[in-house]
Amino acid sequence: MTTAPLGSDLILERMMSLHPKIIDLTLDRVWRLLDALGNPQDRLPPVIHIAGTNGKGSTLAMIRAGIEGAGLRAHAYTSPHLARFHERIYLAGELISEPALTALLDECYAANGDAPITYFEITTCAALLAMSRVEADFTLLEVGLGGRLDATNVVAKPVLCVITPVSMDHEQFLGDTLAKIAGEKAGILKRGVPCVVSPQADAAMEVIEARAQAVGAPLMAHGQHWHVTTERGRLIFQDENGLRDLPLPNLPGAHQFENAGAALMALRHLALNETSLDAAVTRANWPARMQRLHEGPVVTAAPDAEIWLDGGHNAAAGAALAQHLASLPARPTHLVCGMLNTKDIAGYLRPLARQAQSLTALSIPGEANTLPAATTAQAAQDAGLPASTAETAMDAVRAIAAQEPRARILICGSLYLAGHILRENG
Helix, strand or coil: CCCCCCCHHHHHHHHHHHHCCCCCCHHHHHHHHHHHHHCCHHCCCEEEEEECCCCHHHHHHHHHHHHHHHHCCCCEEEECCCCCHHHHEEECCCCCCHHHHHHHHHHHHHHHCCCCCCCCHHHHHHHHHHHHHHHHHCEEEHHHHHCCCCCCCCCCCCCCECCCCCCCHHHHHCCCCCHHHHHHHHCCCCCCCCCEECCCCCHHHHHHHHHHHCCCCCEEECCCCCEEEEEEEEEEEECCCCCEEEECCCCCCCCCHHHHHHHHHHHCCCCHHHHHHHHHHHHCCCCCHHHHEEHHHHHHHHCCEEEECCCCCHHHHHHHHHHHHHHHHCCCCCEEEEEEECCHHHHHHHHHCCCEEEEEEEECCCCCCCHHHHHHHHHHHCCCCCCCCCCCCHHHHCCCCCCCCCCCCECCCHHHHHHHHHCCCC
16 A cells, blocks of 8 residues: 655655756855845754764754753754654644645745755755744754855854764765865864764864864863763763763664764763763663664564664664674674765775675665665675665565564665665554
């Protein structure tokens, strides 16, 4: 049975045709539409703007959990979505409703007319408009791509910026060196606006520090102004205000310790109460980041297996994922993987090959830029990982379970694949 498309789906489909390119980094079209909408970016609750290559979403989720744990309300704008577009826009802690989203998109579509604008640009304008009309205490904006020319980079004076770890990704848009990419991320820095900086490679940190000095943006950098570590199964955070002993983050993976540190530093800077710090590490929710699936058709297909889902898709994400797999109790691990053709598949698979027994490659359904399953399988074999292909994720899961019923099965390689799995799994 096919589900009828929602009204918002139909408008979003029309928006896809407003510009021939999916990505075209410039702010001119955004400024034009925002002006037509009455400049909603100037009427937002205090903005926390988050850029970086890895950990943006997780860090945002922890900051949001901390704000809500303090009894306050936060808007949040993130991308991409997994199952439904609505996931991108939270208004005062609540997912935007279908009627509200449909009316909003219609309004922005009408205001834009036939002028060229990318899908991300017009939907970002829609999110800013929605958030300007609902009362909240804070607004959390996640950069879509880069930072300097990203459609979210339109707020003149955020209350705080955050730059999570910068690594190689989207080189065709942001530059072919870590320094160039860091320069684009550092483009969110504003004069006089403090910025929390997560652990960075030296080449990235040098660029961020130079940009901060040029615009007069105070930095709160990991290793200088704040520290985070683990001790006896607890997270230890320290800044100039003292030390906090906290539970480990509920989001799995050692890489989440540093994301938690950045979130905690942000909450400390906002002078929220101590309850916010505990909430940040214990109540955050961020799907498809090493998410364990406990029910649904995919789980039913392999009832004795562990089924995990992760949307990381670059070399740094592959390394973090491999580190987490190595920390889990020993269990035969098999990957089900689909990736986009814009990603460094060799860099992603190299660390994972040491933690898995096999890889089953998929072409991501409905994605024009998917790597063919055969290409992904060959890359896995080149990395030393036995590989095969399957038509669907369900076929792959069933085949693995037939050979190894108690396997650990990790579906990975792309947020687009993760979103497809979440939709299919109900």
